Amino acid sequence: MGKLNFHHLHYFYTIATHGSIAKASKLLHITPQTLSAQLSLLEDQLGYHLFERKGRRLVLNEMGRTTLSYAQEIFSLGDELMHSLKNHSTDFSARFSIGVSDVIAKVFSFNFLKAIYEMDDSIKLVCKETNLDVLLGELATNKLDAILTDSPLKSGSRLKVYSHLVGKSGFSFFAHKTIADTLRDNFPYSLDNYPFFTAGEGSNQHLSASAWFDQLKISPTIIGQFDDSVLSNYFGQAGYGVFCAPTIIEKHIIEQFNVALIGKTDEINEQYFLISPERKVKHPAVQHLLTEGRKLFDQPII
Numbered sequence: 001m002g003k004l005n006f007h008h009l010h011y012f013y014t015i016a017t018h019g020s021i022a023k024a025s026k027l028l029h030i031t032p033q034t035l036s037a038q039l040s041l042l043e044d045q046l047g048y049h050l051f052e053r054k055g056r057r058l059v060l061n062e063m064g065r066t067t068l069s070y071a072q073e074i075f076s077l078g079d080e081l082m083h084s085l086k087n088h089s090t091d092f093s094a095r096f097s098i099g100v101s102d103v104i105a106k107v108f109s110f111n112f113l114k115a116i117y118e119m120d121d122s123i124k125l126v127c128k129e130t131n132l133d134v135l136l137g138e139l140a141t142n143k144l145d146a147i148l149t150d151s152p153l154k155s156g157s158r159l160k161v162y163s164h165l166v167g168k169s170g171f172s173f174f175a176h177k178t179i180a181d182t183l184r185d186n187f188p189y190s191l192d193n194y195p196f197f198t199a200g201e202g203s204n205q206h207l208s209a210s211a212w213f214d215q216l217k218i219s220p221t222i223i224g225q226f227d228d229s230v231l232s233n234y235f236g237q238a239g240y241g242v243f244c245a246p247t248i249i250e251k252h253i254i255e256q257f258n259v260a261l262i263g264k265t266d267e268i269n270e271q272y273f274l275i276s277p278e279r280k281v282k283h284p285a286v287q288h289l290l291t292e293g294r295k296l297f298d299q300p301i302i
Helices: 006-018 021-028 032-046 062-086 106-113 115-119 132-140 177-183 204-216 229-237 247-257 284-298
Strands: 051-054 057-060 095-101 124-130 146-149 161-175 195-199 221-226 243-246 260-277
Touching (some): 006 032, 006 062, 057 062, 095 106, 095 132, 106 115, 106 146, 106 284, 115 284, 132 260, 146 284, 161 177, 161 229, 177 260, 195 229, 195 243, 229 247, 243 247, 247 260
Parallel strands (some): 195 221
Antiparallel strands (some): 146 260, 161 243
């Protein structure tokens, strides 16, 4: 495969964004026949068809959608370059798009991501929070620059990405002060048959805590299961039962929710990973976040 012809890529981009060769040819002021031939040359070079015909419309196939996402990024960077040069500015107003797995505590996400603005206060941070499978799909189509999550990408994945370990934390267990006082002395066995709030089923926190309880031969009574950890914090604050959270945010939990610490363990832990694509040109924010994010584990987050 030779060097990419950016004229051909621009022709493809125009066809894709306007839905037909006829419309694109009018905008580009070239004949439909010429434009169709240029598209065929690009497809021959890439080795893939980029569209499927549905009636009179051209619809992007999977390879077409991938190619379009790259084209959008390439031409967006070109526009930013021209804007910067036009204004005689050396500042690069960058955009950093990151996905955050919905199991990550908001306070950790905030402390992790705020380093972006310490790097460059003109940067535009775009953050999407949902489940990991959706985020990986968006990373694959170049809609995201990185993902913050609690697990590395599973081996055997077709995605070419790196899973960078940022750090790991043990777990702390909390409850309303009057409850915590009665459970502290015999922790963790005091949790046996006691009302307990857990993270969503399938999450690393839920699986790790369940395995630990089995190992200890204790069975807390699960009375609530929440994807959003803040809900379990509120129920614990109100005295309905015990909940746990990564020890790295222990001080924050105690101060924000006015609960008391029962005990903690390092026998199970929550890990934090930054997943980034395997590209030759990486967003500078990825390395900056890794460097600064690892410092968070030197002292508890308040």
